[in-house]
Amino acid sequence: MSRRSSTIATVSPTQASTQPITVTQPHLPPLEEFLPYLEQIWASKILTNGGPFHRQLEAALAAYLGVPYVCLFANATVALVTALQALRITGEVITTPYSFVATAHSLLWNGIKPVFVDIDPLTFNIDPQKIEAAITPQTTAIMPVHCYGRPCDTEAIQRIADNYNLKVIYDAAHAFGVQRQGQRVLNAGDMSILSFHATKVFNTFEGGAIVCQDLRTKQHIDHLKNFGFVNEVTVVAAGINGKMSEFNAALGLLQLKHMPEVLERRAQIDALYRARLKAIEGVETPQWPTHDRVNWSYFPIRVKPHFAISRDALYEELKRQGIAGRRYFYPLISEFPMYRGLPSAQPHLLPHATQASGEVICLPQHPGLSDTDAHRVCDVIVSVAAQSRMLPLAA
Ligand code: T4K
Numbered sequence: 001m002s003r004r005s006s007t008i009a010t011v012s013p014t015q016a017s018t019q020p021i022t023v024t025q026p027h028l029p030p031l032e033e034f035l036p037y038l039e040q041i042w043a044s045k046i047l048t049n050g051g052p053f054h055r056q057l058e059a060a061l062a063a064y065l066g067v068p069y070v071c072l073f074a075n076a077t078v079a080l081v082t083a084l085q086a087l088r089i090t091g092e093v094i095t096t097p098y099s100f101v102a103t104a105h106s107l108l109w110n111g112i113k114p115v116f117v118d119i120d121p122l123t124f125n126i127d128p129q130k131i132e133a134a135i136t137p138q139t140t141a142i143m144p145v146h147c148y149g150r151p152c153d154t155e156a157i158q159r160i161a162d163n164y165n166l167k168v169i170y171d172a173a174h175a176f177g178v179q180r181q182g183q184r185v186l187n188a189g190d191m192s193i194l195s196f197h198a199t200k201v202f203n204t205f206e207g208g209a210i211v212c213q214d215l216r217t218k219q220h221i222d223h224l225k226n227f228g229f230v231n232e233v234t235v236v237a238a239g240i241n242g243k244m245s246e247f248n249a250a251l252g253l254l255q256l257k258h259m260p261e262v263l264e265r266r267a268q269i270d271a272l273y274r275a276r277l278k279a280i281e282g283v284e285t286p287q288w289p290t291h292d293r294v295n296w297s298y299f300p301i302r303v304k305p306h307f308a309i310s311r312d313a314l315y316e317e318l319k320r321q322g323i324a325g326r327r328y329f330y331p332l333i334s335e336f337p338m339y340r341g342l343p344s345a346q347p348h349l350l351p352h353a354t355q356a357s358g359e360v361i362c363l364p365q366h367p368g369l370s371d372t373d374a375h376r377v378c379d380v381i382v383s384v385a386a387q388s389r390m391l392p393l394a395a
Pocket of ligand 1: 022023024025026075076077078099100102103145171173174194195196197198199207208324326328
């Protein structure tokens with residue numbers, strides 16, 4: 001039996017060049033490798049509630065990620081909501097508008113007021129230099145996001161948190177396996193939350209996790225994700241059902257074995273895009289810091305105003321040619337109806353996030369993307385740039 005994953009592609013000359021290209025596609029191991037796991041589940045009939053695969057995956061992930069404790073969840077959104085509960089966060093939380101909407105929704109689900117702070121235009125992450133000005137007597141925590149898997153300035157954020165006695169909960173949905181200056185970024189702050197959604201670097205179909213630093217906290221989180229039950233007759237908190245099933249946990253164990261080839265392929269696509277797009281005027285490729293280890297989860301290009309056509313026109317042109325780039329993150333979270341009335345949501349206070357939201361297209365990036373298809377994506381961008389140079393100035 002071939003050990004090669006069923007969804008890793010290096011070249012696929014047989015693939016018709018008109019096939020639609022999606023922004024991402026989940027990595028799946030060969031089905032036959034998963035069948036023994038399913039047979040075990042069928043034999044034991046243990047489907048959920050902290051079964052053997054759940055326990056094994058928590059241990060395997062803690063070892064792989066280099067973190068003390070992992071609490072598995074059904075998805076990252078329930079994990080974010082639960083992390084805030086576990087730390088008893090109330091009042092106001094400082095966060096970024098440049099993220100997937102689940103980041104701020106987790107605050108609203110806890111009756112917490114989000115306070116948006118602008119991003120650093122280079123990193124797309126919350127700008128630590130702007131956090132202090134947003135702190136009020138009601139502030140209890142900071143919730144930064146390692147956007148696109150690029151690590152936040154965790155030291156600067158921790159200094160502010162320590163000075164003002166604030167908790168730090170990282171939305172690390174994009175940051176599976178990421179390191180900052182040799183340190184595991186998931187160990188920064190009080191807790192980090194991972195997503196194992198189908199669209200993520202490491203997927204369990206749906207899934208997520210809280211990374212925490214001590215056993216007591218892990219036990220508390222484990223109670224919270226199981227309705228607050230400590231034993232058959234004792235409920236210690238108004239917990240929720242956030243448990244990951246045995247099916248998802250078993251898949252996670254198998255997916256972990258394939259991570260080296262998944263990451264290698266993502267790195268190759270990143271390098272291909274970078275080489276093809278580097279000389280195009282008005283297109284900026286992501287600058288991953290050389291001293292950090294990223295996971296190539298996204299490939300966000302910035303379409304600058306001096307590019308041949310607007311960001312949205314390029315997005316539509318790619319779509320017309322069967323290529324689904326995505327404008328992550330447009331609109332900004334702060335522009336959605338439940339947030340836009342907040343004082344901190346005003347666009348003039350968030351100029352860098354607003355600009356990024358109007359410039360970024362995430363190009364297709366996943367381990368099943370062939371070189372042929374990655375070139376097809378680049379060909380569209382290159383030809384749009386070339387055609388505009390050929391137009392007479394008066395046109
Ligand atoms: N925090 C951050 C910073 C996040 O980015 C996210 C999730 C969360 C928190 C919450 O994590 P979870 O609670 O989901 O664990 C996607 C994902 O649904 C979402 O998980 C993700 N962030 C967000 C950035 O992207 P969409 O609306 O773009 O997904 P969708 O369905 O349009 O999928 C994109 C493409 O992927 C499709 O065109 C085709 C492909 N695809 C997708 C799925 C779901 C597949 O090939 N197979 C699939 O099963 O939101």
